[in-house]
Amino acid sequence: MITLVLGGDVTLPGRATPAFAQLEPLLKGADLRFVNLEGHVDAAAAEALKSIGVDVVSCANDVPLPAAGLGVLDHAGIAYCGAGANLDAAHAPAVVERSGETVAFLAYTSLRRPFATQSDFPAIAQAFATTAYQPDPHVAEIPGRPPLVRTTPVPEHLDRMIADIERAKSGHDHVVVSMHWGLPGVELAEYQVTYGQAAIDAGADLVAGHGSHTIQAVEVHRGRPILYGLGNLAADRSDGLLAGCMLGDEPRLELIPVRRTAGHGCEPLAGDEADKVLRYVAEVSALRSTSVTVQSGIASVPVGT
Incomplete structure (x- = not known):
C-alpha cells in the first residue's frame, strides 16, 4: 500500500519556502507527493518544493517550463513528467519506487498557448480536443438560443495516451495520470470525460x-477516481484541493480544501469554511453519480468497488 498526496496548480516565481509551511503536516506523512508545476522554476523555487517533500x-x-527548468528539477532531485527533449521523452513516465512498489506518473495537456520561440521550450505531451457547435434542438421555436x-479528443492523441498507460501498467504496480484541461466553473467539457474514462x-x-x-467534480469510474479539477495549490487565484490517496488492494481517497494566503502561500481550511467547499464538491460530484461524504473538514470518496 502506497500513500500519495496530490495538489493542483503551482506557480512558483516570488514564492519562498515559508509559503508552504502550513502544508507540511499534510504532506510529510505520505509516501509520495505530486503537484502540477506551471511556468518558470529556479533553484530557490525548486528548493521550496523540495522543502515540503514534493517528489514528482x-x-x-499551457504555460510550459522553459527547457532550462528541466535541468533545475534534475539538480533538485524532483522527478517530472509530460515534458522532455523530444516527444518520446515527454510521453515517458516518471517512475518512483516506494516499499518495493513502483508508481508511474504520466502527464498531458489539453490547453496550449502560442510561443514566439518554441525552441526555448521542451516537447510537451498533448491531449488536445476539437470543438464544434451544434444548434440547440429548440432554436426554431426560440430563436437565438445558444448552441451546444x-x-x-484528437484521435491520435487519445490513442497515444492509451498506449502510454497500457505500457506503463504492464511494467509498474500503479499508474497515475495528470491532465491539464477544462474551463473555469462547474461544467465539464465532453473531452474531459472521454479522456478521463479512457x-x-x-x-x-x-x-x-x-x-x-477551479474545483470540479470527482467521478469514480470502474472503481477508480477521476479528479476533474483540483484547483490551485499555490497560485494567485481560487481555492483548491489536496487529494490523499492510498494505492493498492484497498484504495482510499480523501479530500482537504486549501486556500491562498495573504503571503502568497497556501493553508488548509478547517471548520465551516472547509465544509462549505467540500459540500460543493459533493454537489458537483453527484452530477457524475459519485457520492462524497463530508465530515469535520475532510471529504471521503468511496473507491475500489
Whole structure:
C-alpha cells in the first residue's frame, strides 16, 4: 500500500519556502507527493518544493517550463513528467519506487498557448480536443438560443495516451495520470470525460485534473477516481484541493480544501469554511453519480468497488 498526496496548480516565481509551511503536516506523512508545476522554476523555487517533500511534478501545461527548468528539477532531485527533449521523452513516465512498489506518473495537456520561440521550450505531451457547435434542438421555436458545445479528443492523441498507460501498467504496480484541461466553473467539457474514462479503462489507478483553476467534480469510474479539477495549490487565484490517496488492494481517497494566503502561500481550511467547499464538491460530484461524504473538514470518496 502506497500513500500519495496530490495538489493542483503551482506557480512558483516570488514564492519562498515559508509559503508552504502550513502544508507540511499534510504532506510529510505520505509516501509520495505530486503537484502540477506551471511556468518558470529556479533553484530557490525548486528548493521550496523540495522543502515540503514534493517528489514528482507535471510539466505538461499551457504555460510550459522553459527547457532550462528541466535541468533545475534534475539538480533538485524532483522527478517530472509530460515534458522532455523530444516527444518520446515527454510521453515517458516518471517512475518512483516506494516499499518495493513502483508508481508511474504520466502527464498531458489539453490547453496550449502560442510561443514566439518554441525552441526555448521542451516537447510537451498533448491531449488536445476539437470543438464544434451544434444548434440547440429548440432554436426554431426560440430563436437565438445558444448552441451546444461539443468537444472531442484528437484521435491520435487519445490513442497515444492509451498506449502510454497500457505500457506503463504492464511494467509498474500503479499508474497515475495528470491532465491539464477544462474551463473555469462547474461544467465539464465532453473531452474531459472521454479522456478521463479512457485513462481508467486503459489501466490508470487515478486521474488528477487541473488547469481550470477551479474545483470540479470527482467521478469514480470502474472503481477508480477521476479528479476533474483540483484547483490551485499555490497560485494567485481560487481555492483548491489536496487529494490523499492510498494505492493498492484497498484504495482510499480523501479530500482537504486549501486556500491562498495573504503571503502568497497556501493553508488548509478547517471548520465551516472547509465544509462549505467540500459540500460543493459533493454537489458537483453527484452530477457524475459519485457520492462524497463530508465530515469535520475532510471529504471521503468511496473507491475500489
